[in-house]
Amino acid sequence: MKITQISVFLGNKKGRLATVTKVLAEQNINIRSLCIAETENYGIVRMLVDSTDKAIAILKNNDFVCDKTDILAVEVPDVPGGLNSILEIFDTNNINIEYAYAFVEKKHSNAIMIFKIDELDKAINIAEKNNITLVSADKIITEL
Amino acid sequence: MIWNEKAEKMPLKELRSLQSKNLISLVNRMYTNVEFYREKMITAGVKPEDIKSIDDIVKLPFISKMDMRDVYPFGLFAVDMKEIEELHMSSGTTGKSVVVGYTNKDLKIWSEVMARALAMGGVTNEYSIQNAYGYGLFTGGLGVHYGAKEIGATIIPISGGNTMKQLSILQDFKPEVLTCTPSYSLYLAESAKEQGIDFSQLNLKVGFFGAEPWSESMRTEIESKLNLKALDIYGLTEIIGPGVACECEYQDMLHIAEDHFYAEIIDPETGKQLPDGEKGELVFTTLTKEGTPVIRYRTRDITFITREPCKCGRTSARMHRLMGRTDDMIIIRGVNVFPSQIEEILLKIEGVEPHYQLIIERKDQLDILEVQVEMSNKLFSDEIKNLSHTEKRIEKDLYAMLNIHTKVTLVEPKTIPRSEGKAKRIIDKRII
Incomplete structure (x- = not known):
């Protein structure tokens, strides 16, 4: 009954979240849920997607630091x-x-x-x- | 006031003859007693007997900070340890510091040149001096202390920090003189303002500020906020500490105590000596020092020298306030920091990539060093508390080695600009 969530490290800067959603959208990944935990300098995007391993591969290919939890x-x-x-x-x-x-x-x-x-x-x-x-x-x- | 008329107003011809005599003696002492310098001379194909006057100094090889570190701790010593009365160390890390030793005569020279500096600001035995330079292995505190003793002034050895106490002593003891780093003087002024302390009600007349680069606009600010005359004082542990050069009451470049410290300006690329007035790297030879003398030590400080007469009547050469550095050393709150040191510490931490940037800002008159470190898969966690723990851990490691507080910020991978060749590690946003 465990579910795998993806978390992504993002600088707290304008437009950064869109870079994540863009690369996922281009590969037809559907984001089912998303939330952001943020500090002054950076944020952690946590999301559930329809194809976790594929999404991780896409993100890593695009130089995002990300992980499964x-x-x-x-x-x-x-x-x-x-x-x-x-x-x-x-x-x-x-x-x-x-x-x-x-x-x-x-x-x-x-x-x-x-x-x-x-x-x-x-x-x-x-x-x-x-x-x-x-x-x-x-x-x-x-x-x- | 001129502390030592004979030395400070010596005619050039007499000065050169004194310097020549002392250089010949120094070269012989170094050749006989300091192995690493003897080897340098042999490699350069120069013998002690080739040095007949001060002009021959150009034949002698340079000493760099790296040379000094290579012979840590006592490889610079030119006398037996029983002759050494005091040891100091250059600021910077513990592992790569330069150790200097002072004989009884060296301490007398130090007292003398510091007394000359203090006298340039009008200090007499009737003044008291609040000495807010750090006491300890750092030369700032004790250097001023010895000069003040030489003059017979009353010394308040409060050392650095403890701002509230500094302010209460300024009010209660009413010293005429303040000695500290220029940035700390402004920090004191800000804190005083918050406490409702009015500097015009205090008794300060003059301040000697050094150990970090500052500017004319900062001088204007210090003078108006602290209600005193602000003088620039220069010195470095490798030479003797504070007192190598200082401004007189005319605040028109720093008088070099060149009967003890022979100054040259060289082209940092070619090593060729440059004429007066031309900007280059400042190089010092400690003509009279016994414990850890140096020949042609490359300070990496950029300035120029003039021999135009000063209104005060001193005949010594004067150097312009520091105009830059030839290397990427940064000075944070009086502590020398090399990006390479930070790199070394960062790379010992698992998961830290060799991509980092140092951003220096001056906030509330204090220098803040931000260390940006690129996030990696190994450092990453989906929990904020773990990431901030990582930042704190890096800050702690940096503090343990550098002895300065830093602010570590994790940034996204590949956001720190890569460059071919030498990476741009430092963004200095300080306006000084």
């Missing part, structure tokens, strides 16, 4: 407290979240939360025990 995608009920109930379960079980971001499903009204967690296998285990719906890579690529 395993993350967890969780379906979050679109009701008040929906996210909170999930975070409480992680918290009770001492799962530390390094970062998180969200996007919205197209077909349903649920949100998808992406979590970067160091103890990923433990988190998957706990999610399954507590009836948290994990989203598979296939689903992200094809259905959402």
Whole structure:
């Protein structure tokens, strides 16, 4: 149930993000989700795409520093407290979240939360025990 | 005021004859006692007896900073260690410094030339001197200290840094003289302003500023902000420390103590001596020094020399304030830094590529050195905290070696311009 995310290092300068989206678009890579963590001087672009290995190869060919990271995608009920109930379960079980971001499903009204967690296998285990719906890579690529 | 009328107003003919006598003695001492220089002379095919007057100095080989580093630590010493009373080291890294030793006579020469410099700014035994140059292996602090003692002035050995204490002493002890780097003087002025301290209420009359390059516009700023007369003082550890040359009250170029330090200007490419008035590399010979004397030491500083008489009556040659460097050494807050040193440290860190750039800026009167390092796949992480940890780690390694704080910034690969041949490593944005 792990999903592979691509992260790319970018200088915090005008037009840099577009250089990434351009090379991916030219090779027909579809970006399913994207978020940016930024500092004064640089940013890290994190994204889910439909063809991870191909995208990595394209980016490396274009001199971007990038890497793959395993993350967890969780379906979050679109009701008040929906996210909170999930975070409480992680918290009770001492799962530390390094970062998180969200996007919205197209077909349903649920949100998808992406979590970067160091103890990923433990988190998957706990999610399954507590009836948290994990989203598979296939689903992200094809259905959402 | 002229501290040593006889020396400082010596007629040229008499000076040349004194210099000739001392050069002959120096060459003999170096040939006998300093192995690396003897070898240099043999390679150059010159014998001590070929040197008959100061004009023959052009026959002698140069000494470079590299030569000095090669014989670290004591290869420059021309006397037995029991004659050495004090050791100093040039600023820069720990591993590649130049060690100099002072005999009792050398310390007397140093005191003498520093006393001459201080007297050029009117310092007498009635003045007190707030000496904010660093004490220690750096020659700045103790050099001024010895000159002040020679004059009999009251010395306040506060050393560098500790700005709040500097300001309270300026107010409470009311010294007439301030000695520090020019950039630090402006930093003091800024801090004083924040504290509501008015320099016109203090007692400062004169300041001796050196150890880093500065300019006329900076002088104007220092003089108006600190309400004193700002004089440029020049010196370098390899020669003796501060006191090699200094401006007099007319602030019209720096008087060289040339009875002790013979100055030449050479073409840095060909090594040929250039006539007065022509800009080139400054070269010094320490005619009278015993411990670690040098012959034709190439300072890499660019300037020119004049023999036009100065209004003050001193007959010594004068050098223009520094106009540049022949190498890529940078001076940050009084510390000499070579890009090669930074490169060496960076390349020891796993994942760091040999692509980096140094950007120097002056913010709030202090020099800031930014080290831009290109990101690599090995350094990369998808978490900001890991990247900033990497930056901090590089900063720590640089500090450990260079003893200056830097700001390390990770940049995208291939964003630092590549060049054929010598890479442009330094962008100096300081306006001085």
